[in-house]
Amino acid sequence: xxxxxxxxxxxxxxxxxxxxxxxxxxxxxxxxxxxxxxxxxxxxxxxxxxxxxxxxxxxxxxxxxxxxxxxxxxxxxxxxxxxxxxxxxxxxxxxxxxxxxxxxxxxxxxxxxxxxxxxxxxxxxxxxxxxxxxxxxxxxxxxxxxxxxxxxxxxxxxxxxxxxxxxxxxxxxxxxxxxxxxxxxxxxxxxxxxxxxxxxxxxxxxxxxxxxxxxxxxxxxxxxxxxxxxxxxxxxxxxxxxxxxxxxxxxxxxxxxxxxxxxxxxxxxxxxxxxxxxxxxxxxxxxxxxxxxxxxxxxxxxxx
Amino acid sequence: xxxxxxxxxxxxxxxxxxxxxxxxxxxxxxxxxxxxxxxxxxxxxxxxxxxxxxxxxxxxxxxxxxxxxxxxxxxxxxxxxxxxxxxxxxxxxxxxxxxxxxxxxxxxxxxxxxxxxxxxxxxxxxxxxxxxxxxxxxxxxxxxxxxxxxxxxxxxxxxxxxxxxxxxxxxxxxxxxxxxxxxxxxxxxxxxxxxxxxxxxxxxxxxxxxxxxxxxxxxxxxxxxxxxxxxxxxxxxxxxxxxxxxxxxxxxxx
Numbered sequence: 001x002x003x004x005x006x007x008x009x010x011x012x013x014x015x016x017x018x019x020x021x022x023x024x025x026x027x028x029x030x031x032x033x034x035x036x037x038x039x040x041x042x043x044x045x046x047x048x049x050x051x052x053x054x055x056x057x058x059x060x061x062x063x064x065x066x067x068x069x070x071x072x073x074x075x076x077x078x079x080x081x082x083x084x085x086x087x088x089x090x091x092x093x094x095x096x097x098x099x100x101x102x103x104x105x106x107x108x109x110x111x112x113x114x115x116x117x118x119x120x121x122x123x124x125x126x127x128x129x130x131x132x133x134x135x136x137x138x139x140x141x142x143x144x145x146x147x148x149x150x151x152x153x154x155x156x157x158x159x160x161x162x163x164x165x166x167x168x169x170x171x172x173x174x175x176x177x178x179x180x181x182x183x184x185x186x187x188x189x190x191x192x193x194x195x196x197x198x199x200x201x202x203x204x205x206x207x208x209x210x211x212x213x214x215x216x217x218x219x220x221x222x223x224x225x226x227x228x229x230x231x232x233x234x235x236x237x238x239x240x241x242x243x244x245x246x247x248x249x250x251x252x253x254x255x256x257x258x259x260x261x262x263x264x265x266x267x268x269x270x271x272x273x274x275x276x277x278x279x280x281x282x283x284x285x286x287x288x289x290x291x292x293x294x295x296x297x298x299x300x301x302x303x304x
Numbered sequence: 305x306x307x308x309x310x311x312x313x314x315x316x317x318x319x320x321x322x323x324x325x326x327x328x329x330x331x332x333x334x335x336x337x338x339x340x341x342x343x344x345x346x347x348x349x350x351x352x353x354x355x356x357x358x359x360x361x362x363x364x365x366x367x368x369x370x371x372x373x374x375x376x377x378x379x380x381x382x383x384x385x386x387x388x389x390x391x392x393x394x395x396x397x398x399x400x401x402x403x404x405x406x407x408x409x410x411x412x413x414x415x416x417x418x419x420x421x422x423x424x425x426x427x428x429x430x431x432x433x434x435x436x437x438x439x440x441x442x443x444x445x446x447x448x449x450x451x452x453x454x455x456x457x458x459x460x461x462x463x464x465x466x467x468x469x470x471x472x473x474x475x476x477x478x479x480x481x482x483x484x485x486x487x488x489x490x491x492x493x494x495x496x497x498x499x500x501x502x503x504x505x506x507x508x509x510x511x512x513x514x515x516x517x518x519x520x521x522x523x524x525x526x527x528x529x530x531x532x533x534x535x536x537x538x539x540x541x542x543x544x545x546x547x548x549x550x551x552x553x554x555x556x557x558x
Contacts, residue, residue, distance in 0.1 A: 053388075053419075053421045054421075055418055055421040055422065055423065056418060056419045056420070056421050058418070059414075059415055059418025059419055060419075062418070063415055070406065137402060137403075138398075138400055138402035139402050139403060139404060141368050141396075141398065141402050142402065142403075142415070142416065142419065143419065144366075144367050144368050145366045145367050145368060145391060145394075145396055146391060146416070146419035146420055147387070147388040147389075147391045147392055147419075147420065147421065148419070149388070299370055303367075303368065303369060303370055304323060304363065304368070304369040304370070
């Protein structure tokens, strides 16, 4: 009995067809290479082996966006619904009982922090879960055997996570603006802080994904570091409400500057020193970027 | 491709790979001084028991693992010093289905072609040709997880060939495939080789090696313990299986 899948492959008939198809396939590609040479590239395959692998980076980005959209209820709908609930609770239920908070409505003060929580969650979970599963299923070998440099691998993984965080950030921003919770006073600063913060947490996600041997370890940094520092970073309260010692400790928390940067970009209100915030944010991007590039270069837990 | 046709498609010089054991485990030498030279156009069988060093050797060739010492040249290009160029010259169809199971065969080839930096138009043309060659037209947009074993193997082969590599490495390409499909895949592999593709094949189906390969090397305990043409292994009327078992038994007893 013949397997329906074999209707062409069995019995050698497909080989005859393949015999016809193989040559054009190879020739088409080689013809493309030759065209590259004619059009100025000095060596065949130069477009794939020298300079930046832009097409490869775009492919990584495209794949992550597609993955995000494939599970859009989890990745996009959930943070948007959370943001709407925050507006209802802190704007309508609690906010109406609180006088202006540091000169701005309470929901306007809180909402940028809520957005920050969402982009941290999106970038960290995007990078950590994607890489962890790639390691677990050995899908990472797809990347390892292709012509990516270590820096390109970093940019690809981080850029993909930043793209997902950007989509989430803009959806939440739209919700906030539509409900009158926030405005956008400085779009460039907003894009900078969303990109930088999501890059930082994407890189932390990469490190955790490589280190983790199981799901529990994958969640450890989130549970013991990210969540406490986030909630202690002045998202739901003003630093002016804290005792002196607590206020001094808070200014050592990078999350305080992240929330302040986004808040400043959205409603124009700052509690932190903006220069210090900028230095901390850019500094963390550079330090973690260097660290992750070195990790890829050494192949720690990724390339045996 | 190198202009010099005398340059071997693959040359391995004194390859050693040691996996660091860490604090609680000893270091493990998976490959212990392998030398191999595979000419272009070869159909080469790499045999050995589980844990002998076959997969580690393949991982070092393809970039999944870093050699501890030694040198690997693909078409004269060093896989460490000039890894970007070297990786465009080799395609790998691994034993395990290391893919996103929610992707379709077209998407798998599309992503892989993109990683290799192939522009959209040339890539889609190539993918359509591979889809036709592997008779995947009806299944081109079916998720990988829904495909049968044979179709999965064909999709993996298509993915390995999307960038038209000069050297194709097949690690157990017919594992889990029924006899009929296996024969069909053999026919295709034979055709690929006849068209000039250099192929390295590892398989536990020794009749597969006997049918397809012209040259064979046997690895045991990280070393090449025998190598030669198929005819040399099969002299005295032995099958490849008999020859293989004799070589392994002899090397185990040393």
